[in-house]
Amino acid sequence: MISAYLIHLLILIGIYLILAISLQLSVGFTGLLNLGHIAFYAIGAYISALLALAGLPFWFCFLLAGIGAMFFGFLLAISTNKLKGDYLALATLAFTFVIYAITLNWTGLTRGPLGLPGIPKPSLFGFTFSDNFSFLVLVFVIALISYLIITRITKSPFGRVLEAIRDDELATRVLGKNTFKMKSYALGISAFFAGIAGSLYAYYITFIDPSSFTLSQLIPVLAIVIIGGLASLKGTIIATIILVLLPEPLRFVGFPSSIIGPARQMIYALLLLLILIKKPRGLYGRIELE
């Protein structure tokens, strides 16, 4: 029975891993301070949930969640083309709020705050991932593939151009690179993976509502990217494991019931602060964003 709890935590790690490495691609590697990531996650979750509730097969919902999120990624890239740094952060943050407002208020489609319950378990080639262990295998495989793809991208010539854009966009343009196109691709790919992470979340929790996709959900993901260290995929993996697992041992510390909730939160925050004081660039950070 212990294993069920661990399996659940490993599934969460898998989902957060996909979400964090894709955010790493846009923030760490391309230098786009993208705070709209949770919106892509939401888009993926909603597309996937709505299609699954309409009876469409898993692979279709799953891929369309990614593609739909990617489409919005391109839209966001086009509309924020001229923005940089803090301004880009604000514009992408606004995007998060817009998507949140849409999921909350377009009640005809999303059922608004009532949420979408009863999302069916995924099935592939006639096999249904009904128990959590098989779902963990699915999440693990998808996380691994996502990791390999993003690693491949960051090591390719395209990845090097992205890093060049982060370090000096003007110089990159002088060298004849179409930086706008490159940045759009980076944001689109990043959004694609956020979308599939959202799809996995919807299939796993089986219930989604707008409150699962607010700014407060973005903070843990951003914290993973920062604590893992910018532009480091290895750091992101370690940080994902640490951040997802860190609150768990605190459940077993016997606080008096009057302070149990706040005490756990405070210790969790203190531990994160300690890591950042010890390692201001994160665990394996190679660069610092201006």
Next chain:
Amino acid sequence: MSKTLQIIIGIIIIAIIVALVFVFGTGKTTEGLVKIGVLAPLTGEASQWGVPPKEGIELALELIKNRVDNKKVEVIYEDTQCDPAKGVSAVQKLINIDEVDAIIGAVCSSVTLAIAPIVEKSEVPLISPASTSPKISDAGDYVFRVVPSDALRGEVFADYIKNDVGLNKVAILYINNEGGAGNKDSFKKRFEELGGKIVAIESYAQGTKDVKTQLMKIKNQNIQAIVIVSYPADSVIILKQAQELGLSLPLYFQTEALEDPFVLEAAGESANGVIYILQADPSGREVEKFENMFEEKFNRAPALYAAEGFDAFNLIIKAIKECKAETDLSSCIKDELYTIKNYQGVSGTITFDGKGDVLKPMAIKKIIENGKKKVLMIK
């Protein structure tokens, strides 16, 4: 050096988890020990509803002196922060590591809906002290609640306003979240069935500090009253701003928020004349006793849902007492809960229907002045 240090830290953390899991997960004897898990938002925005049930449970636990029959009762609290994913983590831990016999929670309907499939599969009975979403009725066999569904409240209030008061044209102002929308829908459906007309529907976001725009829009409509679905904090804002705007229409609050002593204190005289609906006040000595004991322990009056937490706990204890010889305690608790009829709780008379929903009489109350309330009708 630093890299090895990090790896060591990582290994230590994982080792701690594995060690704890083994310490708590294995070699445990449930003999002579009953475990009850509590899931509630203890931190964050929703903690205003999560903390009172927890306090009610603490009081109930103290009263039975941590024992039922010959068994020790252990209560394990987990914080959900009103987040479905965190709620699922917490419920997995309660069921698989602590192996609890029953669960009280969750508070937010979104969390209750997310964890319902898990308790259903693990066959652990769950009683929610505060989730009011109509969808929870069909969430499963093991899912109970001691608060009425929003559907019930909306229907009764629509009946009252249309048939007893005789109003035909109203506007609705509601908080745009899961509870607010559910309440609004059930009221609207019933009111229109009875031939009433909803002239305007306005909503506001949770956590909002200004509803003047919505109130102004409603004010200019040809209506007889405003029906409001709100939470405690924004009820105060609505009352104060309605007074500032000189809104003279009668206000009908389809929420128990006005029962909260803090709301009445903060709203002051702007709450005078307001009518609201909630489950009927349980009366009698037991309730008084509960209120006195609560005040003695926590030095303040019980806030909203404290009584529900108290009752949920006592219902589980009552079921456990009936299940003395049972080997499968969890299923037995579930079966016993379905047999509960007219249980005199401190939150009202409790009877579970076949879906685990509670049927409680509703009360319509009016605030006369200075926070004094009068019961107009019990339906």
